[in-house]
Amino acid sequence: MVIPQADMDDDPRIRAALVDLLYRQSYGVMFASVIVPWPVSYALWHAVPHLQLVAWAGALYVVTGARWLLSYSYFHRKDDGTPPEVWARRFMPLSLLLSLLWGAFGWIGFTPDHPHFIAFTAIVLVTMAAGGLWSLAAYPAAYTRMLVVIHVPFALQCLLQDDPIYSFYLVLQACLFAVSLYFCRITYRSLKETISLRFENVALVERLERERDRVTAADRAKTRFLAAASHDLRQPIHALGLFTASLAALARKGDVRSSEAQRLAGKLQSVVGSLGGLLHGLIDVSRLDAGLVPVERRPFPLAQLISGLGEEYGVQARDRGVSLRVVASRAWVDSDPVLLKRILDNFLSNALRYASGGRIVIGCRRRGASIEIQVVDTGPGIPADQHAAVFEEFTQLHNPHRDREQGLGLGLAIVRRLAGLLSHEVILRSVPGRGSTFAVRAPLVPPAPAIHAGLPEPEASAGLGIMVVDDDVQVLEGIAVLLSAWGHRAYVAPSAGQLCQRHEQAGSPSVHLIVADYRLAGGVTGADAIQQVTAHLGYRVPALIVTGDTSPERLRELAASGYYVLHKPLAPDSLQAAIRRATCV
DSSP: OOOOGGGSOSOHHHHHHHHHHHHHTHHHHHHHHHHTHHHHHHHHTTTSOHHHHHHHHHHHHHHHHHHHHHHHHHHHHTTSSOOHHHHHHHHHHHHHHHHHHHHHHHHHTOOTTSHHHHHHHHHHHHHHHHHHHHHHTTSHHHHHHHHHHHHHHHHHHHHTOOSHHHHHHHHHHHHHHHHHHHHHHHHHHHHHHHHHHHHHHHHHHHHHHHHHHHHHHHHHHHHHHHHHHHHHHHHHHHHHHHHHHHHHHHHHTSOOOHHHHHHHHHHHHHHHHHHHHHHHHHHHHHHHHTTOSOOOOEEEEHHHHHHHHHHHHHHHHHHTTOEEEEOOOOOEEEEOHHHHHHHHHHHHHHHHHHOTTSEEEEEEEEETTEEEEEEEEOSSOOOGGGTTGGGSTTOOTTOTTOOGGGOOSOHHHHHHHHHHHHTOEEEEEEETTTEEEEEEEEEEEOOOOOOOOOOOOOOOOOSOEEEEEOSOHHHHHHHHHHHHHTTOEEEEESSHHHHHHHHHHTTOOOOOEEEEESBOGGGOBHHHHHHHHHHHHTSOOOEEEEEOOOOHHHHHHHHHHOSEEEESSOOHHHHHHHHHHHHOO
């Protein structure tokens, strides 16, 4: 019964671990080969020729010393790239030779004239065979050979004798041989399973550590994000309060001059615009983190996109004294044109902001099967140790005073998320004092037939019946005035029930649109209110949900509602565009 070594395992890590065990556990056999010859020689000294015992013991010490040297070499050189199988092959000859010497003891210790010494010899052989199990179980082929060479000489001696007692020794030897092989197989399998579990546990610990580090980094990033967002939100709100107080103070003094009112109104609009820009940037980040930004990849030519950027940013460049040059490209890429343009918009906005009076070039460079769309500027540049930081939220290296006229520090954070969504690579090359190159790499595709532009959107509809439900009285008053100024019939109320009553009191005129805030009193959601109003009307009409929530979970919930979502603060042109989009057929 020979255990094939082919099933040792195909995993190189397990093979290496088993060979390592082979060497580590061989010290027990080497220790026994040094200690046991002394009492054995003493016991057989008067029954066996002295020369045989001395030669046998001396050979044991020589082979044991060679095995120790091999083990020493293994533990000092096992990491030099030598395959584990090579070390296993080096181990086998000395292991076999040591086993042969113990088998020789079974021959020379077999003394028919002293029957009690035969039993002693058998006990020593069985003990050494059992001890070899723990030493060689990691390599069953070696243990199988050890059993054979240890037991065969003693078995041959038994076969040469006529006394029936030696037949009993043979049967006992055969039974012990089979039991030893069985335990070797069981031990070998247990070792493999243990090693495999150890590697799985190590891999699991590594995954847990990576996940822990990722969560810790995300938590720190979230803390920094919230701290920066809180600061940047407080500043415009603080300014808004000051300007409002100034306007009230002027009003208390008497009639406010139109020039003064216009000046304060302009400042208020600027602050509100800054606040709205920050909140919309936060919403963009949350939508990207929540996976709610749809990706519509398709082949399209870069020529139209790049030339459009040149036209769009040309006026801004001239106003800032920047030389903007566009290098045309006939390449086609596989990407989402809308999201790719958002990435390039952020690159160009940053370049215009920091390269005032300098030069900007928009162009492309082929990189194998991809193409880099580059925005190169002659701005102040970015130190190498800050390249990763500029893609974090609210990071503005050249805006230490947090001047909102220079942006909010969310553009490149959005770029990083958009690039990940598109599976595009973002590249930054920069030398302080010599400018920067921001690039995005997209896969090239063969040219395809031109895609015709869609029809222009129709003009905003007028004279619509619009029902609005919002539990904030000031918001209701403001939106009612605004809708009426646009020529619509507005029906507003703080709850869906009251809105239905007011609609009935007005004679149940036709309704073309429902606008609902998402969070209403009593735990009612905008979706619930829309369903209640729709049931009251008896027919389905388009609906919009307005919300100030930015959490990814809430955004997913809103996306699942199926209604078009608007985010606060709601700019008038955004509301007008949403009304047009929802009501045009």
